[in-house]
Amino acid sequence: MLKHAVGLSGAVALALTLTSSPALAQSGDRTMPMRTPDGQPDVSGIFTFRTLTPMERPREFEGQEQLSLEDAASFEAAERTRRNRDLFDPEKGALFYAPRSEGGVLSYNEFWYERGVELTSDKRTSLIVDPPDGRRPPRTEASRIGARERAADRRAHMYDSYENRSSADRCLMGFNAGPPMVSATYNNNVMIFQAPGYVAILNEMVHNARIVPIDDDATEKPPFAQYSGVSRGHWEGETLVIETAQFQGGSSGLTSNNMSLVERLTRIDPDTVAYEFTVTDPTVFTAPYTVMMPFRRTDGPLFEYACHEGNIGLAGILGGARVLEMQGRELRP
Numbered sequence: 658m659l660k661h662a663v664g665l666s667g668a669v670a671l672a673l674t675l676t677s678s679p680a681l682a683q684s685g686d687r688t689m690p691m692r693t694p695d696g697q698p699d700v701s702g703i704f705t706f707r708t709l710t711p712m713e714r715p716r717e718f719e720g721q722e723q724l725s726l727e728d729a730a731s732f733e734a735a736e737r738t739r740r741n742r743d744l745f746d747p748e749k750g751a752l753f754y755a756p757r758s759e760g761g762v763l764s765y766n767e768f769w770y771e772r773g774v775e776l777t778s779d780k781r782t783s784l785i786v787d788p789p790d791g792r793r794p795p796r797t798e799a800s801r802i803g804a805r806e807r808a809a810d811r812r813a814h815m816y817d818s819y820e821n822r823s824s825a826d827r828c829l830m831g832f833n834a835g836p837p838m839v840s841a842t843y844n845n846n847v848m849i850f851q852a853p854g855y856v857a858i859l860n861e862m863v864h865n866a867r868i869v870p871i872d873d874d875a876t877e878k879p880p881f882a883q884y885s886g887v888s889r890g891h892w893e894g895e896t897l898v899i900e901t902a903q904f905q906g907g908s909s910g911l912t913s914n915n916m917s918l919v920e921r922l923t924r925i926d927p928d929t930v931a932y933e934f935t936v937t938d939p940t941v942f943t944a945p946y947t948v949m950m951p952f953r954r955t956d957g958p959l960f961e962y963a964c965h966e967g968n969i970g971l972a973g974i975l976g977g978a979r980v981l982e983m984q985g986r987e988l989r990p
Contacts, residue, residue, distance in 0.1 A: 901918040
């Protein structure tokens with residue numbers, strides 16, 4: 658299933674073996690693969706992908722692919738405390754927040770966060786499984802220079818127009834919906850539908866939805882890029898493989914419109930789908946990287962994501978900037 662990974666531990670290798678095994682039926686003969694009415698492997702359902710496992714391996718765990726149960730429990734407890742917004746001191750600032758004396762304001766309290774409370778069941782130290790060091794490959798020098806130039810341009814023009822605001826500010830894309838999907842602070846939920854010839858992936862975050870044609874070579878691809886790219890799928894045994902390209906600027910600041918994405922979804926039991934993706938973007942990274950994490954069944958329904966940054970908040974930001982300009986005051990990033 659994993660084409661690039663090398664040197665994986667026995668437990669992770671076992672997990673990869675499981676994800677290539679036939680999924681079990683929910684009732685009756687539990688050795689029978691789960692199937693849709695038209696006979697395709699069934700990867701549908703409502704799932705959560707929240708987890709405390711970091712995308713990249715922390716330096717403190719360098720060379721360590723997994724944690725013991727005791728070390729995992731200590732790490733999880735420390736992370737829950739470190740990230741708890743209710744414990745932040747607004748006078749001193751902490752974790753992404755400047756102190757109040759510098760204009761820092763705490764956004765949400767802990768009630769609103771849904772980032773997960775533990776690592777993946779195999780207690781991996783990173784969601785990245787290839788490269789073996791659990792970290793993204795080095796970035797190209799051209800991408801580093803381009804990132805600095807874009808950041809400087811955003812700081813200089815971020816209050817000019819709504820067009821200069823981020824896709825998140827404009828409620829066009831979420832920070833975890835992707836593709837690819839990644840665990841983040843909240844709304845880590847997805848609903849997968851299957852119908853003959855199609856798979857639909859609906860993310861709770863910013864109600865992002867992809868309609869993926871399956872094995873349909875006659876489906877002409879649009880001649881233009883899209884925020885979520887253009888996806889086409891096919892089956893490799895029990896695994897749904899989705900290939901996506903034609904990204905409009907990529908799905909984050911670490912990708913570009915040259916990114917190609919391969920996602921793999923495999924049912925491993927009635928309550929779990931293994932989700933794996935490989936990112937290839939030679940204009941940003943010096944090599945591909947692969948991520949693996951579980952989709953775990955969760956109770957529905959998904960809630961509508963009412964993104965107000967794009968209506969009330971954005972109007973306030975730009976309106977406030979015009980007032981400051983008339984007063985001759987500096988616009989601060």
